[in-house]
Amino acid sequence: MPDFPAPTVGRFAPSPTGAMHLGNARTALLAWLHSRALGGRHLLRFEDLDTGRVRPWAFGVTRRDLEWLGLDWDAEYVQSQRLDVYADALARLTAAGETYPCTCTRREIAQAIQESAGAPHGTEPVYPGLCRTHPPDPGRPAARRWRVPDQTVCVRDAFTGETLCQHLPTEVGDFVLRRNDGVYAYHLAVVVDDAATGVTDVVRGLDLWTATPRQVALQRALGFLTPRYLHVPLMTDFRGERLAKRGGAPPVQALREEGEEAGRVLATLARSLGWEVPETVTARELLPLWRRTLEEAGWSLSSQS
Ligand code: GLU
DSSP states (O other): OOOOOSSOEEEEOOOOSSOOBHHHHHHHHHHHHHHHHTTOEEEEEEOOOOGGGOOTHHHHHHHHHHHHHTOOOSEEEEGGGOHHHHHHHHHHHHHTTOEEEEOOOHHHHHHHHHHSSSOOOSSSOOBOOHHHHSOOOTTSOOEEEEOOOSOEEEEEOTTTOOEEEEEIIIIIBSOEEEOTTSOBOHHHHHHHHHHHTTOOEEEEEGGGGGGHHHHHHHHHHHTOOOOEEEEEOOOBOTTSOBOOGGGTOOBHHHHHHTTOOHHHHHHHHHHHTTOOOOSSOOTGGGHHHHHHHHHHTTOOOTTOO
16 A cells, blocks of 8 residues: 555545535545545535535535445545635745746637647636746736746556656646636645645546646645545446436435435445445445455555544
């Protein structure tokens, strides 16, 4: 097993932008199983910085869904209550000359990408660094971008065993740390919070795997330890399509309110992972299955409780 100071601290970090569907619930289950299988603490963190997308009712519904499934937590954090912590981190990077204001519009950025000689790398557009050298337009609100170091950052996933390397300037680009409407960016908040709350193990969906090298780079710039990353597959429907909120995946709340048994929902989630379980199970009963999954992924848990 990779070395990291015990005890384990894990977290589930939902964005309260809607109802928790079965796919989210499976990630929540795995994050909980991991923290508890290693005898660690488990945190719940609401990632609610993008206020325009937040649905106030989603906090309470998510808590009730988790409780219903038996996924408890030791402490709760709400990002919108921690703005000063992100402001401090941004101020540190700015004091070190690592950030710059940017007033480019999406259209200007798209145009610059089109005009730049280099073919686009990867699948996402890479900010071409327009404002690195141009002064911002004083008439427009400015975002704050991170001047990414000229480095290739490699991360190894402790679950899949995969390694991902990204050359920051060409594959990621100078990314936004605070948007021009004052909202702190997810990448900054996630890195600051995981470090501030002592998270040692990040269990989350595979959709965030390609964002990991830039988060590790930011950790290094801020002098934080890098947690272990375990990216777990996203739940797909029978057609192999990802269960998205808009795609009609059943919200946990609906199942709960229709009188469905939590144990049967947990059994469905467990079976979707290929685990053989009875018709109904408790989250605790799944702990040995997660331990076995970790061992199959190369972890040695003999010394863990
Ligand atoms: N809030 C993010 C989401 O719901 C998860 C962030 C993370 O786990 O790092 O997709």
